[in-house]
Amino acid sequence: MDKPAKQRDAEATKARILAAAKKEFAKNGLAGARVDVIADRAKANKRMIYHYFGNKEDLFQIVLEEAYIDIRTAEQKLELNNIPPREALEKLVRFTWTYYLKNPEFITLVNSENLHKARHLKKSQMIEKVSRRFVDMVARLLERGTAEGAFRPGIDPVQLNITIAAIGYYYLTNRFTGSIVFQRDLMAADALDERLRFNIETILRLVCVEL
Amino acid sequence: MDKPAKQRDAEATKARILAAAKKEFAKNGLAGARVDVIADRAKANKRMIYHYFGNKEDLFQIVLEEAYIDIRTAEQKLELNNIPPREALEKLVRFTWTYYLKNPEFITLVNSENLHKARHLKKSQMIEKVSRRFVDMVARLLERGTAEGAFRPGIDPVQLNITIAAIGYYYLTNRFTGSIVFQRDLMAADALDERLRFNIETILRLVCVEL
DNA sequence: CAAGGAAGTAACTAGTTAGTGCGTTAGTCT
DNA sequence: AGACTAACGCACTAACTAGTTACTTCCTTG
Structure with a gap:
């Protein structure tokens, strides 16, 4: 064929x-x-x-949609519900960081879209669908972890999702000003490793009953 | 007339x-x-x-410099070293969130500057000076908290600073796409309160020996 | 195989935009 | 007063840029 x-x-x-x-x-x-x-x-x-x-804007919209679909698809492939909750959580933090690191365009496109108050994403129906599946995945992980007594109860999956994204996204999107403000090469290999380690610790301390 | x-x-x-x-x-x-x-x-x-x-770029540079100086000045006024470490830490998280919320231009200007790889900030000497003072302030807070046994030892002040900024900044800069992805009005008054509460908890769990 | 439609191109248009040349007006100094 | 300096404004231009017109080239199919 x-x-x-x-x-x-x-x-x-x-x-x-x-x-x-x-x-x-x-x-x-x-x-x-x-x-x-x-x-x-x-x-x-x-x-x-x-x-x-x-036109230019329609092209931007399609580029943006594809970028979102790409990350959401990759996330689904993690199959977090086949591994123990704590490992799954760590895997998600690790994945999110690595995805941003390897796909820097994603971050910049999202920034651009927010500068325009998400007026292109608003027009897209597809995004809502794939996003819901993503939030559900993390919600189920939280439930599972809480049921097993590994995670603290009452954590909002949306807040957790935002936080996991935030600690990776902010570091990488602001790597240029950050390297000046903190007078340190934030993109050096060991700096990146250290940041991932710190991020995992941040999330595990937030979610887990005990380390 | x-x-x-x-x-x-x-x-x-x-x-x-x-x-x-x-x-x-x-x-x-x-x-x-x-x-x-x-x-x-x-x-x-x-x-x-x-x-x-x-010209346009020089104007941008001055606007950006003033924005940085403004936030760094406000931070110094917190006088974190006159209050107990744990309260000081919470105060810093609260301040950072509130500053971003009340000065949304700061976030957008920083995003713009990072899109341009910080080429304007690089030219500014003033920024390095005020930034160092800021990092020092948080470093001293961490030392004080560790000495008192309230904070875990070995926390990098730069990583902590980045994380405190990240959990507020990301939420607010991506409020438009976020409100679509998470199908929730992230800027509703109760959503903002809830986020601040969550951010304080995130940082205290990360830093404090016990809650 | 011819015919029609789709893929592809160059050159153009209409509107926009950063930056300027040059003249005018107000405040200041002697 | 008169001269000098700095604030201010109009109207222009040179370059750029999204979008289009009018055309050619190639492929499929009836």
């Missing part, structure tokens, strides 16, 4: 445009991004962008 | 430009901000902006 290699390939062109757009939007934000740059980097013509995606 | 004699006041004009610029840069980022809008809102002429501040 393989399609023969075409000289013309709409899907491939769309994919190249999306990849280039992700990079450009992440680097310069929505206002700072240049459509011409996206076209060039995608080895496509600017006209193709407007043909496939409508 | 006589025009009232127009008072000339360079300092007042500069101040109006800075205030307008802060608002515009915070709202739209460096690339999205419009110099004409700043001039209009400052009830000044665009020519004055270039006369006093050189």
